[in-house]
Amino acid sequence: MTxxxxxxxxPLSWTGGADGFLTLLDQTLLPGETRYINCETVEEVxxxxxxxxxxxxxxxxxAAAYGVVLATRDQASRTACDAAIEAACDHLATSRPTAxxxxxxxxxxxxxxxxxDPEQLPILLAKRLLAEAQAIxxxxxxxxxxxxxxxxxxxxxxxxxxxILTHCNTGALATGGDGTALAAIFTxxxxxxxPRVFADETxxxxxxxxxxxxxxxxxxxxxxxxxxxMPAPLMRDGVVKAVIVGADRIAANGDAANKxxxxxxxxxxxxHGVPFYIAAPSTTFDLSIASGAAIPIEQxxxxxxxxxxxxxxxxxGIKVDNPAFDVTPAELITALVTERGVxxxxxxxxxxxxxxxxVAA
Numbered sequence: 001m002t003x004x005x006x007x008x009x010x011p012l013s014w015t016g017g018a019d020g021f022l023t024l025l026d027q028t029l030l031p032g033e034t035r036y037i038n039c040e041t042v043e044e045v046x047x048x049x050x051x052x053x054x055x056x057x058x059x060x061x062x063a064a065a066y067g068v069v070l071a072t073r074d075q076a077s078r079t080a081c082d083a084a085i086e087a088a089c090d091h092l093a094t095s096r097p098t099a100x101x102x103x104x105x106x107x108x109x110x111x112x113x114x115x116x117d118p119e120q121l122p123i124l125l126a127k128r129l130l131a132e133a134q135a136i137x138x139x140x141x142x143x144x145x146x147x148x149x150x151x152x153x154x155x156x157x158x159x160x161x162x163x164i165l166t167h168c169n170t171g172a173l174a175t176g177g178d179g180t181a182l183a184a185i186f187t188x189x190x191x192x193x194x195p196r197v198f199a200d201e202t203x204x205x206x207x208x209x210x211x212x213x214x215x216x217x218x219x220x221x222x223x224x225x226x227x228x229x230m231p232a233p234l235m236r237d238g239v240v241k242a243v244i245v246g247a248d249r250i251a252a253n254g255d256a257a258n259k260x261x262x263x264x265x266x267x268x269x270x271x272h273g274v275p276f277y278i279a280a281p282s283t284t285f286d287l288s289i290a291s292g293a294a295i296p297i298e299q300x301x302x303x304x305x306x307x308x309x310x311x312x313x314x315x316x317g318i319k320v321d322n323p324a325f326d327v328t329p330a331e332l333i334t335a336l337v338t339e340r341g342v343x344x345x346x347x348x349x350x351x352x353x354x355x356x357x358x359v360a361a
Contacts, residue, residue: 011059012176018129023038024054027052027055039067040070043091046094049064055174056174060102062176064105065136065137071088109129113125143282144281150342152191163197163239165234168202180279182216189220199223200227201227203261242275243274245279246279247284252348255328256280256292259326277337278336280336295327297324297325299324338354
């Protein structure tokens with residue numbers, strides 16, 4: 001894995017043909033340092049996903065798809081190539097357990113490999129897999145644009161300069177396009193509605209402070225960084241008019257897993273009569289599970305809490321509970337914003353009516 005320059009607006013890109021490499025913006029260093037890394041092996045992609053150099057449910061799915069292409073390098077026979085692809089899919093699937101986009105992308109790549117003519121040379125399979133990964137990347141870009149339009153339609157009635165709260169990071173850094181929840185906010189801004197955006201810091205890894213605040217400032221929005229403990233009084237005082245966040249997996253009934261702290265925001269929003277929206281592409285829905293109770297929740301290292309950014313804040317030996325995500329019940333979600341349209345009210349029936357076809361495709 002080597003450092004490499006790349007355009008600052010492009011957090012994820014592929015260079016070259018089927019024997020090329022994946023370039024990622026190392027998001028662990030933002031906003032202080034902009035550094036790009038080249039991933040030339042499956043293991044390097046796995047490490048990048050695991051340590052959050054690339055993060056966000058859609059983005060890790062795209063990165064994993066490109067990782068499968070890397071598995072075809074230097075394979076002398078079709079048998080060896082097929083085995084390497086299977087091993088790559090299995091290994092990349094172990095990097096992070098909650099975001100279903102990862103598994104969706106890997107299964108799509110696996111299916112392409114299984115259906116490809118076994119008599120064809122490994123290089124031809126590699127080219128076909130690269131085309132599939134690029135199609136996944138391009139489709140996500142289009143999905144982000146559609147989510148932005150539908151989300152802006154929901155938020156526009158709040159009026160010019162309305163206060164909107166978001167959690168974690170859901171912009172271009174997390175996707176193959178302009179984002180999910182942030183895409184709606186960017187679209188509002190482009191329409192001249194000048195939203196006042198509140199980004200909470202999102203502990204313990206500070207994705208809101210480090211990444212969302214950075215993206216909002218890059219785009220010239222009216223952005224305010226707040227601590228995770230501030231949303232309640234802002235809702236009480238009428239400053240925050242809506243909450244919009246992303247998701248890493250949404251169950252068939254609409255329960256949604258997102259960055260830890262999302263559930264608490266949904267409870268606060270319901271108490272204060274503030275609409276609570278989740279924006280996510282259809283690839284984030286997992287219709288195979290009935291409710292959020294079945295969503296696997298990633299547990300991360302204790303050091304992320306006790307020693308954030310390498311600085312110790314807690315006594316050595318203290319027990320730590322550090323789930324990366326929590327689950328917001330469907331009854332607390334005002335609407336789900338997808339590239340196919342808005343799901344409201346949120347229920348198994350309304351989700352199935354809009355998404356069963358596209359998710360099964």
